Amino acid sequence: MSVGTRPRGRRATTPASRPPAAPAYVSGAASVAVRPALEAPRRPARVLAVFPLALYLEIRSEAEPHVVAVVTGEATRLPNAVVLAERLDGVSAGDDAWVGEGSVEVGGVSICVRRWWDPAPPLGPADPVRLAPALGLLGRARTASPRRPGLDPDGAPALLESGCRAGSLVESITAAERLIGLGPGLTPSGDDMLAGLLVALRHLGAAAGVPRAVWLADWLAAAVTYDARTRTTPISATLLHCAARGEASPEVTGVLRGVAGHQPLEPAVHRLLRLGHTSGADLAWGVQIGLSAVLAHREGR
Structure with a gap:
């Protein structure tokens, strides 16, 4: 089953003659599970799916993590997620993206990871x-x-x-x-x-x-x-x-x-x-x- 709702359709493409705008910069918190991908050299990715509270990026690499989720604080915080305070608009399945060198770039936004969280916190002794x-x-x-x-x-x-x-x-x-x-x-x-x-x-x-x-x-x-x-x-x-x-x-x-x-x-x-x-x-x-x-x-x- 899928975590989310129906993906949005692909938006109309921007005319090739229009120069790309400089990305806006936002901060995010990332799972340490995606640290190898985020701290690697910058690599191309594509948007696999977009939901109201999350989008998924497939990195063009053979190494795991192969997919990084970008979610808002209201979404399920998956173990492969980068968490943002607000949702990203204007992103569609099939869009290009970049992952690496400490950031994720998608939809005209560059997400700089400032904090890390552990998706496998120690459980401690069980009674x-x-x-x-x-x-x-x-x-x-x-x-x-x-x-x-x-x-x-x-x-x-x-x-x-x-x-x-x-x-x-x-x-x-x-x-x-x-x-x-x-x-x-x-x-x-x-x-x-x-x-x-x-x-x-x-x-x-x-x-x-x-x-x-x-x-x-x-x-x-x-x-x-x-x-x-x-x-x-x-x-x-x-x-x-x-x-x-x-x-x-x-x-x-x-x-x-x-x-x-x-x-x-x-x-x-x-x-x-x-x-x-x-x-x-x-x-x-x-x-x-x-x-x-x-x-x-x-x-x-």
Whole structure:
């Protein structure tokens, strides 16, 4: 499913005889996940999609991050985002852009990054007593929510859950490979589920002292990112690379903090479920599978 609404159409082109105006300069705050792209030499990019509160730039490079999101403070703060105080107008899909040397240039605006934020903040120790009740609360909230996942629970999702709980690399990776790119939109449901799973396994496994879960996250991350760019959309491929490193939006990390006992869990789950059409529900499903696997491996130590 896609995070956003219908993209705007392409505007009329400026006559070639008109000289380009000097860019206006604004400041932004960027995720450290996009630091390699922003601090690299200046490279061309193109606008992939434009929504009311966000636009996506595809950098002409083989290295990740391949896609950078430019969002306002009201939008979901994706782990590959540069955040602005106000929206950018006059930008259409297909427009040219530039990324690098500390800035993003698009739509006649040069965005200079002045601050950085961490999309994978340390979770801290998880209270073992809270993990099992948190799993139950997460499941009940998902069941009661009108926001439904974009995939049928049978098939690959069921195999993914059983494989992760059993610690079976064969089952887990087989299921993950079936899920990559599965579903419509800029971020297909299968990718969102995998992103939630990867982040949960890595952070909750480390916080609860379950190295087997982190080991599983490492293997799944390698499998998912190996050919993500050829299996799913450019935007979703970059988000999967972020999730493989434990990077996610505040809505996801807020749920992990709730599971670990560092903040109220139920409000955090409801905030996550409200994301997009199915993205929040798919991410929550992945987090639930990850938490279930952490509990299974903790009890099996």
